[in-house]
Amino acid sequence: MAFQDHYAVLGVKPDASPEEIKRAYRRLAMETHPDRHPDDPAAEERFRRISTAYTVLSDPVKRARFNRARLMPEALELNQPITVATARDFFSSVVGDVFGRQRKQRRKGRDIRYTLSIELAEAVLGSEHEIQFEANGVCTTCKGGGTKPDGRPAEGCPICKGRGQVKGEGILGRWTTCGRCHGMGMVQVDPCGDCRGSGARREKRAFRVSVPMGTESGAERIVKGQGEPGRFGGPPGNLRVTININKHPFLSREGQDIVCELPVSVTEAVRGARVPVPTLTGSGIVKIPPGIGSGTRMRLRGKGVPRERGASGDQLVTVVIEVPRVAKNSALSQQGRDAINEALSQLERACEEHPQALPKRDAQRRSS
Ligand SMILES: [Zn+2]
Ligand SMILES: [Zn+2]
Numbered sequence: 001m002a003f004q005d006h007y008a009v010l011g012v013k014p015d016a017s018p019e020e021i022k023r024a025y026r027r028l029a030m031e032t033h034p035d036r037h038p039d040d041p042a043a044e045e046r047f048r049r050i051s052t053a054y055t056v057l058s059d060p061v062k063r064a065r066f067n068r069a070r071l072m073p074e075a076l077e078l079n080q081p082i083t084v085a086t087a088r089d090f091f092s093s094v095v096g097d098v099f100g101r102q103r104k105q106r107r108k109g110r111d112i113r114y115t116l117s118i119e120l121a122e123a124v125l126g127s128e129h130e131i132q133f134e135a136n137g138v139c140t141t142c143k144g145g146g147t148k149p150d151g152r153p154a155e156g157c158p159i160c161k162g163r164g165q166v167k168g169e170g171i172l173g174r175w176t177t178c179g180r181c182h183g184m185g186m187v188q189v190d191p192c193g194d195c196r197g198s199g200a201r202r203e204k205r206a207f208r209v210s211v212p213m214g215t216e217s218g219a220e221r222i223v224k225g226q227g228e229p230g231r232f233g234g235p236p237g238n239l240r241v242t243i244n245i246n247k248h249p250f251l252s253r254e255g256q257d258i259v260c261e262l263p264v265s266v267t268e269a270v271r272g273a274r275v276p277v278p279t280l281t282g283s284g285i286v287k288i289p290p291g292i293g294s295g296t297r298m299r300l301r302g303k304g305v306p307r308e309r310g311a312s313g314d315q316l317v318t319v320v321i322e323v324p325r326v327a328k329n330s331a332l333s334q335q336g337r338d339a340i341n342e343a344l345s346q347l348e349r350a351c352e353e354h355p356q357a358l359p360k361r362d363a364q365r366r367s368s
Pocket of ligand 1: 139140141142143144146147192193194195196197198199200
């Protein structure tokens, strides 16, 4: 650990008065406070150093010891740095809760989270849903204030003086949540009897959620101000509805398109066929041309994700030639197995007699 000259860190002369040192600390700590520079390790390190310097120089005994040690820096084992968390607490004890962030969060009502599971078509084409759940709503007796009607208003907590936290012994004593006000900094003098001063009551709540067309899984709909009520006049939280899309047995979404596989038999692939295929709105017909290869992609125009403006997406259908499963197929009866095997033998004999029907196989077999 390199030697830190606490006077230099605070930019004051070694004979500076306690007032000058405090002013320098306040100014520098305000500038470098982590609440002002979130995710900036350099500022955090400076803040920690400045705080360490002030914990030493603001204490007459430590300062005197530091003054002696400063003349022989190699003996400086008392140059112990403090952690950022301790530096923050120390800052609040000297300067006060200037950033005020924690208290605001305590008073705002909590958000309510709800997961709405819907079908793929409902998400892609847009839909309306009724949701119902039990959650904290505004207590009607006190209108959310938490004070008994005609009672005396809430006041600052006498134990923590409104800070919400109380400090332990000593200059670096730990701050803990105040037990009287539970960190709110406010207490009800005449709490509402129906909600015991919380301003909130458990109730059935119902909302209509509209899912716009083209919604993707994981999308969030926020209903402003419909979360849990705030405390002591704070704003309510929000209702956050996360959309979960149930897996469709055949269809899935790829950007603006809907994709699916279309299994066809060998015979259908050879002769061509008109085959029904599931779509978002029901079903469509795909015309398979004779002799189609496995993996061919067909396009159903306009059957994909619709758009407010511009062309809708398409449904992309990948043709998969399904080879009859005969071996190790417990669902197939012995009779079925025999019938298919017999037909396959006939097909194989015909193909060997007329190799032009399978030109690729024929070419490769003859060259190898
Ligand atoms: Zn109430
Ligand atoms: Zn308190």
